[in-house]
Amino acid sequence: MKIKNILIYSIISSFFLLSLISIWKILVTLQGLKLENFNTQIIFILGFLFSFLNMFIRERLNFIVRFLFFALIFVYVDGFLINKLPIWYNIGIVFILYFFVSKTKKYNSKFLNNEHSTQLILFDFLTLFGIVLFSFVILFPFYMMLVTSFKTQIALLVNPLDFSIDFNQDLKNLFKSYFVIFTSYNFGKYILTSTIVSLGTVFITLIFAIPAAYAIARLNFFGKTFMSTSILIIYMFPAIVLVIPLYTVFSQLGLRNSISGLLIVYTATTLPVAIYMLQGYFKSIPKELEEAAILDKLSWFGIIIKIILPLSIPAISSVALYVFMIAWNEFLFSLMFLDNPNSFTLSRAIQYLSGDAETPRQYLMAGSVIVTLPVLFIFVYFEKYLVSGLTAGSVKG
Amino acid sequence: MEQKLSNSEKRTAYILTLPAVCLVFAIILFPIFANIWISFKEVQLKDIRIPEPRAKEIVKTIPDEQNKIKIVYKLRNSSLLQEIRNVKFEDKFPDNFKPLNLDERCNFKKNKVKCDFKNWPAKYRENFEIIFEIKDSAKIDKKDLKSSKPRLSGDSDNILLNTNFTLKNFKKVIFENEFVDLLLTTFYYTFFGTVGSILFGILTAQMVNQKFYGRTFMRSVLLFPYVAPVVALAYTWELLLDPNSGTLNSLLVNFQILDTPINLLGQKYLDINILGFSFKLRLALTTVIIFEIWRYFPLAFLFILARLQAIPKDLYEAADVDGASPFQKFFKITLPQITAVISILFMIRFIWNFNKFEDVFLLTGGASGTRTLPINVYQQGFAISDIGMGSAVSIVIVLLLLLFMFFYFKLLGKRVDEN
Structure with a gap:
C-alpha cells in the first residue's frame, strides 16, 4: 500500500467533509442559530485523522461501529465542546457523517493500490462536491425568494440571517404579503393580463406556425431552403435591435399599452422557434399516410386537420408550453411598450413595484414567487417533453 | 398532370407560409431596415408623437340665465414643434340646443357644430366658446354633455418620413x-x-x-x-x-x-x-x-x-x-x-x-x-x-x-x- 495515496485520499476526503459541514453550518445559521466560525482547522484535522485511521481499522471493525465511533467523537468535539449547539444541529451532523462514511466505503487498500487511484478519488469527490454545491447555489435563491415572501419588514431588517418561517402565527399573517399585493397592488389584474397575453400568443403562434411548418416539411416550392435557413438566422436576431423601430411605429399606430401590440410582437418573435420545432416533427411522420389522403381527394387543409394534427399532439403541446413560457417570462418588450399600470403584465408590474424604493421587499418577493411558480410547475411537470425541445434550441434567452 | 399537381402544391405552400412570413417580416425584418433609416435622423422621443389637435370641454352655467349654457373648449396643438394643417372640429349636441354666438369659422347643422380652424402653429392654444340656448331648460345633464366628445382631425408632417439625413448620430x-x-x-x-x-x-x-x-x-x-x-x-x-x-x-x-x-x-x-x-x-x-x-x-x-x-x-x-x-x-x-x-x-x-x-x-x-x-x-x-x-x-x-x-x-x- 502506498502511503502517498493514503495521504492524498485523506486530504481530498477531508476537504469534502469540510465543505459538507460548512454548507450545513451556513444553513443552520440561516435558521437563526448563532454560529460565528466554521472551525475549519478542527474539522479538517478530524476528517483527516478519520480517513487515515479508517484505512487501518476498516478490516477489523464493521461499518456501523466505525461510523458511530467517528460520529460520537465528532459531535462531542465540534458540537458540544466548541460550539455548544442544540441537539438538532448535531443530528444533522450525524447524518452528514453517515453519508460521508458510506461514501468512503469503497476506498479500501486494494483501491488505493490502483494506478490512477488519486485521479479516481479526485473525480469521485469532485462529482459529489459538485452535486452538493450546485444544488445549494441554485436552490438557495429560490428558497430565499419563498421565505422572504413570508416575512415581515421588521424581521427582515433585524436579522437578515434568519430564514426560519414561523408557522405558529395564523395563516392570514403568514400570507400577508400575498394578500397585500392582491388587494392594494392589483396583482389579480396583472396575472389575468399575463395569462391572456401568454395564452393568446400560444394560440396565434400555433395557428400561424402549423401551416407554415407543414409547408416547409412537406411541400416543394421555390425558396424553401432559403426559408428554413432564414428561420434560424431570424431566431438568433437580437431583440434589443427591434425595440426602437417597433416603439416608434407602435406609438404612432396607438398599439403601445395594448395587449394586441404585445400579442403581435410575441407571436412574431416566437414564430421562428415554433416553425423550426414543428417542421422537424412533421418530417418524422410517415409520408404514406398523406399519400392515401391525396388519393382520397382530401385538400391540403384537410390533410393538416385530419392527419397531421392528431399525430403530432405531443410536439404541438411541447411547442405550446414553450411559447407559453417565453411569453410569460418576457420582459424587454413589456418594459418598452407598457407604461400604463392598467395594461401591465406580471413581470412589468414587479419591475414597476421595485421602482418605488419604499416598496417592502417581502411584497416584491411575493410577486416574484407568483410569477415564478407557474413556470417552474409547468417545467417540472412536463419536464420530459420540454428537455428534448430545449436541446433543439428552443428557449431563447 | 404532374405539372398541375406541383403547381397547386406551390400555390398551397405559398398560402400556408404567407401569414407567418408576413408577420415575421413586419415585426422582425422591417424594424431592422427602419433602424437604419432612423439612425441617420435626428429624432427625439417627443418628435415621434404625431401632433394632434386636442380639445378639453368645460361646461359652465351662466348665472341668472337658466336657459343658457356656456361651453368652453380649450383647444391646443399637442406638439411643441410642428404645425397642424386643416384642423377640423365636430361636436354633437342634444336636440333642444341652439347656438347663439357661433364663431364665423363654424356652422351648425343637424345638431352638430362643425368648424374649420385652418392651420395651427406649434404650441397653439385657444379658448373657444359657444353659448347655447336651451328650449326647455328643465334638465341639463353636464355629464351627458361631456360624454359626447368633440372630434378633431388635421394633417401634419411625420418627422420619420421626411428625407433629412445626417451622420451626427x-x-x-x-x-x-x-x-x-x-x-x-x-x-x-x-x-x-x-x-x-x-x-x-x-x-x-x-x-x-x-x-x-x-x-x-x-x-x-x-x-x-x-x-x-x-x-x-x-x-x-x-x-x-x-x-x-x-x-x-x-x-x-x-x-x-x-x-x-x-x-x-x-x-x-x-x-x-x-x-x-x-x-x-x-x-x-x-x-x-x-x-x-x-x-x-x-x-x-x-x-x-x-x-x-x-x-x-x-x-x-x-x-x-x-x-x-x-x-x-x-x-x-x-x-x-x-x-x-x-x-x-x-x-x-x-x-x-x-x-x-x-x-x-x-x-x-x-x-x-x-x-x-x-x-x-x-x-x-x-x-x-x-x-x-x-x-x-x-x-x-x-x-x-x-x-x-x-x-x-x-x-x-x-x-x-x-x-
Whole structure:
C-alpha cells in the first residue's frame, strides 16, 4: 500500500467533509442559530485523522461501529465542546457523517493500490462536491425568494440571517404579503393580463406556425431552403435591435399599452422557434399516410386537420408550453411598450413595484414567487417533453 | 398532370407560409431596415408623437340665465414643434340646443357644430366658446354633455418620413459616448459570461452524466435558473447581495470573512492584492457576469449532456483496457467529442449575451461600470430620449455581431479544413 495515496485520499476526503459541514453550518445559521466560525482547522484535522485511521481499522471493525465511533467523537468535539449547539444541529451532523462514511466505503487498500487511484478519488469527490454545491447555489435563491415572501419588514431588517418561517402565527399573517399585493397592488389584474397575453400568443403562434411548418416539411416550392435557413438566422436576431423601430411605429399606430401590440410582437418573435420545432416533427411522420389522403381527394387543409394534427399532439403541446413560457417570462418588450399600470403584465408590474424604493421587499418577493411558480410547475411537470425541445434550441434567452 | 399537381402544391405552400412570413417580416425584418433609416435622423422621443389637435370641454352655467349654457373648449396643438394643417372640429349636441354666438369659422347643422380652424402653429392654444340656448331648460345633464366628445382631425408632417439625413448620430456614438469603455464593458460581459457558462456547463454535464441517486431531479434543478422569469431572479439576487441587509453580506460578516459589507452591485472597483500584485477588479461587472453565468450555464449543460450521452460506451471501455486515467479519458475522449457542441454553444451564447439587456438592466440599471451596448440603446433612446442615437447604437451592435460571425465562421472553417 502506498502511503502517498493514503495521504492524498485523506486530504481530498477531508476537504469534502469540510465543505459538507460548512454548507450545513451556513444553513443552520440561516435558521437563526448563532454560529460565528466554521472551525475549519478542527474539522479538517478530524476528517483527516478519520480517513487515515479508517484505512487501518476498516478490516477489523464493521461499518456501523466505525461510523458511530467517528460520529460520537465528532459531535462531542465540534458540537458540544466548541460550539455548544442544540441537539438538532448535531443530528444533522450525524447524518452528514453517515453519508460521508458510506461514501468512503469503497476506498479500501486494494483501491488505493490502483494506478490512477488519486485521479479516481479526485473525480469521485469532485462529482459529489459538485452535486452538493450546485444544488445549494441554485436552490438557495429560490428558497430565499419563498421565505422572504413570508416575512415581515421588521424581521427582515433585524436579522437578515434568519430564514426560519414561523408557522405558529395564523395563516392570514403568514400570507400577508400575498394578500397585500392582491388587494392594494392589483396583482389579480396583472396575472389575468399575463395569462391572456401568454395564452393568446400560444394560440396565434400555433395557428400561424402549423401551416407554415407543414409547408416547409412537406411541400416543394421555390425558396424553401432559403426559408428554413432564414428561420434560424431570424431566431438568433437580437431583440434589443427591434425595440426602437417597433416603439416608434407602435406609438404612432396607438398599439403601445395594448395587449394586441404585445400579442403581435410575441407571436412574431416566437414564430421562428415554433416553425423550426414543428417542421422537424412533421418530417418524422410517415409520408404514406398523406399519400392515401391525396388519393382520397382530401385538400391540403384537410390533410393538416385530419392527419397531421392528431399525430403530432405531443410536439404541438411541447411547442405550446414553450411559447407559453417565453411569453410569460418576457420582459424587454413589456418594459418598452407598457407604461400604463392598467395594461401591465406580471413581470412589468414587479419591475414597476421595485421602482418605488419604499416598496417592502417581502411584497416584491411575493410577486416574484407568483410569477415564478407557474413556470417552474409547468417545467417540472412536463419536464420530459420540454428537455428534448430545449436541446433543439428552443428557449431563447 | 404532374405539372398541375406541383403547381397547386406551390400555390398551397405559398398560402400556408404567407401569414407567418408576413408577420415575421413586419415585426422582425422591417424594424431592422427602419433602424437604419432612423439612425441617420435626428429624432427625439417627443418628435415621434404625431401632433394632434386636442380639445378639453368645460361646461359652465351662466348665472341668472337658466336657459343658457356656456361651453368652453380649450383647444391646443399637442406638439411643441410642428404645425397642424386643416384642423377640423365636430361636436354633437342634444336636440333642444341652439347656438347663439357661433364663431364665423363654424356652422351648425343637424345638431352638430362643425368648424374649420385652418392651420395651427406649434404650441397653439385657444379658448373657444359657444353659448347655447336651451328650449326647455328643465334638465341639463353636464355629464351627458361631456360624454359626447368633440372630434378633431388635421394633417401634419411625420418627422420619420421626411428625407433629412445626417451622420451626427454615428459621430456622437463614436466620439462622445465613451465608446471604447462601452465596447470593453460589453466585450468583458459577453466573453467571460460565455466562457464561464460553457465551463460550468461542461462541469455539470460531466457530473450528471455519472450514475447517482436523484439524477433526474438534479437535472431539472440545474435548469431552474434558465426557465424562471428573469425579473424574479434579478430581484432575488439584488436582495441577496444587498450591502445593508443582504443575506450574503451578513453571512460573510458573521463568519468573519469580511470586516464590513461590500456593495457587490454598486461598487465599480475593488482593489485586490495578491502576492504583491495589486489590481482593480471591476466588482459590479463581475457580479453581473456571475449572475449571467448562473442563469445561462444550464443551456450549455443541457447541450453538452445530450452530446455526452451519445458518446459510444466502447470508447471508454477501450480506454480502460489501455489503462487510461480519468483525466486522460476526459481530455482524449470526452473533450474532442464535445468540441463541436461547444463551438456552436459559444456562438449562440456569445450572440445572445452580446445583446443581453434585461439582466444588467434589472440588476444595476447600467450603473457602476456595467453599461453595455444594449443598455446604452435603452439609455440613449428612452432615458435621454434621443431615438436617433439609440438606433445608431443598435446599428453598431448589428455591425459588430456581423463582424463577429464573419470571423467566427472563417476561423471555424479553417479549423475544419485542418482536421
